[in-house]
Amino acid sequence: MELSEIDLNQLVLFQQLMVERRVSKVAENLGLTQPAVSNTLAKLRRLFGDDLFLRTPSGMVPTPFAEQLAEPVGYALAMIHSGLNQQVRFDPASVKRSVTIGMTDIGEIVFLPKLVERLSREAPGITLNTVRNTAVNLRDDMESGKVDLAIGLLPQLKAGFFQRRLFRQRYVCLFRRGHAVDKKKLSLADFRAAEHLVVVSAGTGHGKVDELLQRAGVERVVRLTVPHFVGVGHILQGTDLVATVPERLAQRLADPFGLAWLPHPVKLPEVAINVFWHAKVHRSPANQWLRSLVFDLFTDGSSEPEATA
CATH class of the missing domain: 3.40.190.10 (Periplasmic binding protein-like II)
Structure with missing residues (x-):
């Protein structure tokens, strides 16, 4: 027999009969009429070439073939049900x-x-x-x-x-505490005079900062260029370099590395983090x-x- 020859609902009804042993109870559980249950059972009998269930005074008694069929059908239906409902039962406290x-x-x-x-x-x-x-x-x-x-x-x-x-965030200038630019406000002249650490973060929007500064006609003395931000705190901590970084990164690096930051003297667009x-x-x-x-x-x-x- 091929799976295409049988309806999944027929197997659900078969399993219900194995449990309830009464057509009336199965009909109630599945929201069907008793004749509909009997008709489905008749189709299953023809498909399997077996009576499956015999009527007795104590209810529908499964044949030996039905008992043999019950375990794999029950297991298969349980696996399907589990697969369909595993997301519904998602519990973060117990999931692995x-x-x-x-x-x-x-x-x-x-x-x-x-x-x-x-x-x-x-x-x-x-x-x-x-x-x-x-x-x-x-x-x-x-x-x-x-x-x-x-x-x-x-x-x-x-x-x-x-x-x-x-959130949206602006760009700021980050440097070590006590730096010559560590004052109340960073002027464009101070920014131009400082030596800079440039981060070329390829493939991200942050890599466009240098392009924007160039378009604004702002020249800098670039002393060091690195491909990522992960070393910025360590580098700035022990040098007089200034780096242009997103504000939230500056906030995270300031205390651990003894750094300070100020609003950028160049008007740069805010970036949206999604x-x-x-x-x-x-x-x-x-x-x-x-x-x-x-x-x-x-x-x-x-x-x-x-x-x-």
Whole structure:
């Protein structure tokens, strides 16, 4: 017999008869009439070439073949039911799984401490992984389910993705405390005279800062160029360099590395940091919970509603 020859509802009715042993009770449980149950049983008898259930004064008694069939059918239906309802029963406190979020090194510095701490309290069985949100295959990895969320400036995630804004932030100048520019206000002349650390963060919106400064005609003395932000705190701590960085990164690095920051003397556009997720997990309870956790921790109160990108 092929699976295409049988209706799943017929197997559900078979299992109900194995449990209840009465046509009237099965009809009540499934919301059917008694003749409908009898008709389905007749179809099953023809399909299997066996009576399956015999009428007796004590109810419907299964034949030896029906008893032999009951275990694999029950197991199969249980597995199907579990697969269809596992998301509905999602419980962060008891679930054991891995979660992967795409983010930059800035994101790891800004988001991970609070996120890991919250997960350890609310979902101790969840293991958190990060991947670079600049990866060329990020779109495919999110579509396939390998990456659950992505955070940052990601114009490449458009059709098929949802997004929600976490916050907007400005760029500031970051430097060691006691630096010559460490005063109440940083002038454009002081900015031009200082030596600079430039971060070329390829594939992110932050990499456009240098282009914007050049367009504004602002010349700098660039002493050091690095490809990422992760070493900025260490470098500034022991040098007289000045770096242009997002404000939230400056806030995270200031105290641990003895740094100070001031508003940027050049008018630069604010950047929007968004959370992205694929449409296929939009209604997933697990992904909804993860998104709500990120929103709760990091939105600034002015976030925009969910929308397709």
